[in-house]
Amino acid sequence: MSGVRIVEVGPRDGLQNESALIPLDVKLRFVRSLADAGLKEIEATSFVSPKWVPQLGDAAELWPKLPEGPLYSALVPNLKGLERALDLDVQRIAVFTAASESFTKANVNMTIAETIDQFRLVIARFRHPCRPNWARGYVSTAFECPYEGRINPKKVLEVCEALIGLGVDEISIGDTIGVASPAEVRVLGREILAAFGNQIIPKITWHFHDTWGTGLANLSAALDLGFRSFDSSAGGLGGCPYAPGAGGNLATEDVIYLLERTGISTGVDLDSLSRATEEVLACVGRSPAAKSQIASLGRSSVG
C-alpha cells in the first residue's frame, strides 16, 4: 500500500484551542519531540493577531528557533499576517475559510467569497517574486456547521474549486466540530473524486476532529477511498473555540497506530510520540487522553 502523509497540527490547531498559554521553551521542546518521533510536516504556528489568539502570539519568536528537520508551515489569516511571515522567510503557509457562510461570518466576519478574494491577494503577494513556496487552503465545517447545521457536499466542492482557482497546493477538508460519520466521509470523498478526478488525491488532506469518537473511523473511510493525507494533533490537543461543545482533534497517536497496524509504514515512533505531549499536557493541566497514547505509555511503563 502506498505511503501516507501526516500533517501534525498540534502546535497550531492544538495549542490555539487550549486556553492555557504555553511558554516558548515548552513549545520548542514539544516541536523537537514531535520531530524526533519522526513527524515530517508540522503546522507550527499562526501569524494571526496576538489580540485574537494570544496562545500563538509568540509566532515571530518561535519560527526562527524551530529545530531543523521537518517541513514547517504557518497559518496566515491576511496580508498583514503574511508580511510578518515573509519577514521570517516562511515558505509554507495555510489560509483558512469554511464551507459555511454563518461559520465564516462568526469566525472572521467575512463571506466565503470575501475570504477567497483576500486569499487571492495573499497568495499573489506570497508568490511574488517567484521563489519556492507552498500554500494550503483550509475548508472548515465541511460536514456540519454549529450555526447552520448540515453542509451540502456541493458547497464544499464550490469552495474547493475556488481554492484550486487560487492555485493552492493542497486543500485540507475539516470536520471542525467532529460530528461526521464514515458514511458522510464516503459521500463527500466520492463527490470530490467525481468532480475533480483521481488526480486530486495528492492535493486533498482530511482534517478530522474526534468530538464524538468518530475521527479514526472517518480516516479509515477516507483511506479506503484512496486518500493518502491526514491532519492530526499529538495527544488529541485542541478543539475549536468557534464551535460550541467541540472537543479535541483526532490524535496523531491513534492515526499512527491504525496506519502501522494496517501495514502502512509512517516512520513515526509511537512510543516517542506518546511522550511528546507530556510537558504540554502538564501545562494545560490534563492527563493523556488519546487511546493509543494511554496504551503506549502503559506499555512503556510495564517494560
Added chain:
Amino acid sequence: MSGVRIVEVGPRDGLQNESALIPLDVKLRFVRSLADAGLKEIEATSFVSPKWVPQLGDAAELWPKLPEGPLYSALVPNLKGLERALDLDVQRIAVFTAASESFTKANVNMTIAETIDQFRLVIARFRHPCRPNWARGYVSTAFECPYEGRINPKKVLEVCEALIGLGVDEISIGDTIGVASPAEVRVLGREILAAFGNQIIPKITWHFHDTWGTGLANLSAALDLGFRSFDSSAGGLGGCPYAPGAGGNLATEDVIYLLERTGISTGVDLDSLSRATEEVLACVGRSPAAKSQIASLGRSSVG
C-alpha cells in the same frame, strides 16, 4: 438501512474487569438506567465462581431483581455455573472460549477442544427438557493473543464451526485486547462470509475493545460488510484481566452516536445513556472517558 442490534455488556464484561466491587443496589440502578435509555439486550452478570470473579459474586441476588423490559443473558462458565443459572430460570446464556490455545490455557486451564467438549454438556443440559432458551458462544482473542501474537483467521473459523456444531444461537467474535485494525476486520469478516454464507450474518456479533482507539473504526468496517450485531459497554467500562495492557471495551455511547448519525435508528437515547454510568464511574473512581459520553454530557450541561 436495516436495523442494528446492540448487546450491552457493561454490567458483565465491564464490571468484571473493574477492580472495585460495586454494591448490588448501584448495579441495579445501573441496569435500570441502561434499560430506561432504550437498550434491549443486556448481558447482566456471570455465574462464574465468586472466588475467581468477586465483582460478579452477587449474580444470584442480582438476577431476580433485574428490572423488566430488556432481554437479559448471563455468562455460564461450566455445568456448576449453569445449575446456579437454571435455579433462577435464566433463559439466555453465554459460554466463553477463544481462538488462541495459549489464552484459553491461561484463562481457564483447558485446550480449546476441551472448552468445546464442556460446552456440549452445558448446552445439552441447558436445553433439556425442551423449553425456550438461547445460547451465545464467545470467541475471544480472534485477532491477536497477548501470549501467542496474531491469530490466523482460519483458527477463528474452526472455533466458529465447533460452536455452530453445538447449536449456539449466536457467536460473539472478540478483539479481546483491542488491537485490531479495520483491514483485519475486513479480512476476517470476508472469511466468515465465504465459509458460512450470508445467512450467518444474524448469528454473528462483533465484540470490539478500544485499547488503541480502533474500536469504532472496526465496527464501521464490519457494518460495511453487512454485519448487524455489536457488543459494547456503557461508558467504555471494562477491559480484560488476562490480557496485559488491555483497556476498555468499545463504549456504547460511541456506537449509538455513529449508528444514529449514519441514519440507523437504535431506539437508544444517547443523553440518557451517557448519564447511566455516572454512579458506577463514581464507585470505581473514574471520570467519563468515552468521547460521545463526554460530548453528550457537555451538551446536556450547556443546554
